[in-house]
Amino acid sequence: xxxxxxxxxxxxxxxxxxxxxxxxxxxxxxxxxxxxxxxxxxxxxxxxxxxxxxxxxxxxxxxxxxxxxxxxxxxxxxxxxxxxxxxxxxxxxxxxxxxxxxxxxxxxxxxxxxxxxxxxxxxxxxxxxxxxxxxxxxxxxxxxxxxxxxxxxxxxxxxxxxxxxxxxxxxxxxxxxxxxxxxxxxxxxxxxxxxxxxxxxxxxxxxxxxxxxxxxxxxxxxxxxxxxxxxxxxxxxxxxxxxxxxxxxxxxxxxxxxxxxxx
Amino acid sequence: xxxxxxxxxxxxxxxxxxxxxxxxxxxxxxxxxxxxxxxxxxxxxxxxxxxxxxxxxxxxxxxxxxxxxxxxxxxxxxxxxxxxxxxxxxxxxxxxxxxxxxxxxxxxxxxxxxxxxxxxxxxxxxxxxxxxxxxxxxxxxxxxxxxxxxxxxxxxxxxxxxxxxxxxxxxxxxxxxxxxxxxxxxxxxxxxxxxxxxxxxxxxxxxxxxxxxxxxxxxxxxxxxxxxxxxxxxxxxxxxxxxxxxxxxxxxxxxxxxxxx
Ligand SMILES: [Zn+2]
Numbered sequence: 433x434x435x436x437x438x439x440x441x442x443x444x445x446x447x448x449x450x451x452x453x454x455x456x457x458x459x460x461x462x463x464x465x466x467x468x469x470x471x472x473x474x475x476x477x478x479x480x481x482x483x484x485x486x487x488x489x490x491x492x493x494x495x496x497x498x499x500x501x502x503x504x505x506x507x508x509x510x511x512x513x514x515x516x517x518x519x520x521x522x523x524x525x526x527x528x529x530x531x532x533x534x535x536x537x538x539x540x541x542x543x544x545x546x547x548x549x550x551x552x553x554x555x556x557x558x559x560x561x562x563x564x565x566x567x568x569x570x571x572x573x574x575x576x577x578x579x580x581x582x583x584x585x586x587x588x589x590x591x592x593x594x595x596x597x598x599x600x601x602x603x604x605x606x607x608x609x610x611x612x613x614x615x616x617x618x619x620x621x622x623x624x625x626x627x628x629x630x631x632x633x634x635x636x637x638x639x640x641x642x643x644x645x646x647x648x649x650x651x652x653x654x655x656x657x658x659x660x661x662x663x664x665x666x667x668x669x670x671x672x673x674x675x676x677x678x679x680x681x682x683x684x685x686x687x688x689x690x691x692x693x694x695x
Numbered sequence: 696x697x698x699x700x701x702x703x704x705x706x707x708x709x710x711x712x713x714x715x716x717x718x719x720x721x722x723x724x725x726x727x728x729x730x731x732x733x734x735x736x737x738x739x740x741x742x743x744x745x746x747x748x749x750x751x752x753x754x755x756x757x758x759x760x761x762x763x764x765x766x767x768x769x770x771x772x773x774x775x776x777x778x779x780x781x782x783x784x785x786x787x788x789x790x791x792x793x794x795x796x797x798x799x800x801x802x803x804x805x806x807x808x809x810x811x812x813x814x815x816x817x818x819x820x821x822x823x824x825x826x827x828x829x830x831x832x833x834x835x836x837x838x839x840x841x842x843x844x845x846x847x848x849x850x851x852x853x854x855x856x857x858x859x860x861x862x863x864x865x866x867x868x869x870x871x872x873x874x875x876x877x878x879x880x881x882x883x884x885x886x887x888x889x890x891x892x893x894x895x896x897x898x899x900x901x902x903x904x905x906x907x908x909x910x911x912x913x914x915x916x917x918x919x920x921x922x923x924x925x926x927x928x929x930x931x932x933x934x935x936x937x938x939x940x941x942x943x944x945x946x947x948x949x950x951x952x953x954x955x956x
Contacts, residue, residue, distance in 0.1 A: 630727060650892070654895075654923060661917060661920045665919075
C-alpha cells in the first residue's frame with residue numbers, strides 16, 4: 433500500500449445529475465481516510481452553476497475548518513466584478529491557498545485579459561491555479577446541458593504566458609496530457625480521467641512522471657479506481673510515491689501550510 | 696475467484712491479427728490481469744468494424760486460439776456481424792460454440808432492434824448460451840446503428856428466454872438500468888465511461904446483485920481501475936462476490952470446481 437495520498441481533486445456539495453452519498457465534510461474526511469488519503473484539496477460543487485461562488489464557498493470553508501486533512505479550494509470566476517475582494521477574503525479569513533476555475537461553465541477563454549489579471553495576482557501570492565477541464569464525460573451529458581471540455585492548447589498557452597504560475601489541469605483525458613505538459617515546466621495533470629491498460633506506466637512513457645498528480649475526483653467518481661491506478665501500477669515504488677503525494681507536495685512547497693499565519 | 700466478462704483481445708486492426716502469437720498475447724493479457732488480481736477473462740473478439748465472412752472466421756479463430764492457449768483462465772465469445780447472411784451467421788455460431796466458445800458478442804454493426812438479430816438470438820436461446828451486447832446512452836458521438844439500453848430492452852422483450860448482458864453500466868446510466876429493470880433475462884456489466892460513484896450500488900438496488908457483472912473493457916481500460924469500481928462500492932461481501940465472479944461463472948457455465956477456487 434502506498435501511504436499518505438494527497439488528492440488534488442475532491443469536491444463537496446450537490447450536482448443535479450448525480451446522487452452523492454457523501455454529503456458532509458465529516459463523511460468526506462472519514463471516507464478519504466479509509467481510502468488511504470491523508471490530504472485532499474476540496475472545492476465546492478455548486479459554484480460550477482451558481483453565479484456567485486462566494487455563497488457556497490463560505491459554507492464550504494466553515495464546514496472544512498474542523499478537518500485538518502481537508503484543504504479548501506476557492507472557486508473564482510474572473511469575469512465577475514469583485515473577484516479580487518472575494519479572493520482576498522478567502523486568503524485572509526479562511527486561509528485558502530488554492531484557486532480553481534471553470535472556464536467552460538463560466539464561459540470565458542483562457543486568453544481573456546481578465547484571466548491574465550487573475551493569473552498575475554495568483555503568481556504574486558504564490559497560489560496554484562486548478563483548471564477544471566470538464567465535470568462530466570461529454571458523451572453522457574444531459575442533452576440540454578452539453579458543455580465541451582476546456583481546450584488543452586489554451587491551458588498550455590496560459591501556462592506559457594505566465595511561467596511562474598503553477599497550473600494543475602483536473603479531469604484531463606490521456607490524449608490531452610501531452611498537449612498540456614509538453615514544453616511547459618509549470619503544468620501538472622491529475623489521474624482521475626486518465627485511463628488505459630496499465631494507466632500509470634503508460635502515462636509515464638508519455639509525460640514526465642513528476643507532472644502526474646493523484647486525483648480521484650471524489651465524489652463524482654468512486655475514489656478506489658484512482659487509488660488502484662497507483663497501488664497496482666507495475667512501476668518503481670519511488671514513482672508511485674511521487675504520484676501519490678511527492679509531486680503534490682513539491683507543487684505546494686511554496687504554499688504556506690494551512691494553519692500558518694499568512695499575508 | 697474474479698472473472699472479467701468484458702475483455703477485448705489486444706490486436707493490430709490494420710494487420711487484422713493479434714499483437715503476437717496466441718500464446719504471447721494470452722501471456723501478456725494474463726500478466727496485466729494478474730497485477731490486478733483478476734483470475735479469468737472473457738474475450739470478445741472483433742478487431743475491426745464490419746468484418747466480412749472471412750474476417751469473422753479470422754476473428755473467431757483468433758479467439759479460439761487464445762482460449763486454447765490458456766483454457767484454465769481464458770474464455771471467449773463468438774463475434775458476429777449481423778449484416779451478413781443468416782445462414783453463414785448461424786453456421787459460424789454453431790462452429791464456435793462446438794469448439795468451446797461460450798456465447799456471442801455483438802457491437803454496433805446492427806442496432807439491437809433490427810430483425811437480423813432474431814435468428815442469432817433464437818440460436819442463443821436454443822443453445823442456452825448468452826449474448827453480450829454493446830450499449831451506451833450518447834448525447835454526442837453516437838455511431839450509426841449503435842444501440843442504447845432501450846434498444847437492448849426491445850431485444851430482450853422479443854427474446855424473453857435469451858440471456859443478454861448489456862455492456863457499460865456507467866455509460867448506460869440510471870436511465871439504462873431502468874430500461875432493462877423489467878427484463879429478468881438482462882444483466883449489465885460494470886464497464887463504461889468514468890467510474891461514476893453510486894452507479895454499482897444503484898444497479899444492485901434496481902436489478903439485484905445477481906444481474907450485475909464485473910467487466911473492465913481492457914485493454915482500452917485499466918484492469919485495476921475497473922476493479923476499483925466494484926471494490927470501492929458499498930456492497931455486502933456476498934453481493935461483491937456475485938458481481939466479481941459468481942454471476943459470470945454461471946453464464947460461462949464454469950464447473951463447480953472452478954467456482955470454489
Ligand atoms: Zn468493450
